[in-house]
Amino acid sequence: MQTNEVSDGPTVIxxxxxxxxxADLTDLLHRAYRRLADMGLRYMATHQSEEVTRERIAQGTCLVALQDGRICGTILFRNPQQTSGCRWYDRQEVASLAQFAVDPDLQAQGxxxxxxxxxxxxxxxxxxxxxxxxxxxxxxxxxxWYTRLGYRFVEHARWSHTNYRSVILSKALSDAAA
Structure with missing residues (x-):
């Protein structure tokens, strides 16, 4: 196993x-965000093309979770130099995550x-x-869910590609290390 892989039984990250x-990654995003689309929320991941998926993963480090060789989860990490777009994201000590998805059949299992x-x-x-x-x-x-995990509200933002107001949530990494 490579040092940058994390394995827990049948799942590798x-x-x-x-x-x-x-194509499989984009399909996972569409399936995982379907509940949000059904709520009328136009997240980018509800409808993005494969090209947009490529563009977004190029903005940071994309992790995937695999079971039996199939992509079943993903998250995009952006270090502080890659994080921008609103007042909080523009702070030099703030990293961010995006494009976070888990296969609907595997949600609420950790x-x-x-x-x-x-x-x-x-x-x-x-x-x-x-x-x-x-x-x-x-x-x-x-x-x-994020609040239960120690994230707190810091500000609102409006993105041109969505049809809703976003909440920016943040967690102090000293809290994450504990």
């Missing part, structure tokens, strides 16, 4: 490889938490003091 299927913890460690190693994310304000189930 590792960086996206050039040989991984962008895989998402494993992916999230992995990027928290990456942020700490990158010298960040905070790790932040944004999600739709109406996605109260997601806001509540």
């Amino acid at each position: 590792r960086p996206l490889l050039p040989t991984d299927s962008i 895989l998402g938490l494993r992916l999230l913890r992995q990027v928290e460690v990456m942020a700490l190693r990158a010298g960040a003091g905070e790790i932040a994310l944004d999600t739709a304000e109406p996605a109260t189930h997601l806001v509540a």
Whole structure:
């Protein structure tokens, strides 16, 4: 096993490889975000093309979770130099995560938490003091989950590609290390 892989039984978390299927990754994003689309929320991941998936993964470090060789989860980590777009993201000590998805059949089983913890460690190693994310304000189930994990509200943002107001949530990495 490579040192940058994390394995827990049948699931392996590792960086996206050039040989991984962008079509499969994009399909996972669409399936994982379907519940949000059904709520009327136009997250980029609800409808993005394979080209947009490629563009987004080029903005940071894309991790994938695999079971039986199939991509079943993903998260995009952006170090502080790659994080920007709103007042909080523009702070030099803030890293961020995005494009976070778990196969709907595997949700609420701990895989998402494993992916999230992995990027928290990456942020700490990158010298960040905070790790932040944004999600739709109406996605109260997601806001509540992140809050339970120690993320706190810091500001609102509006992105041109969405149809909702976002909440920016952040976690001090000293909290993440504990």
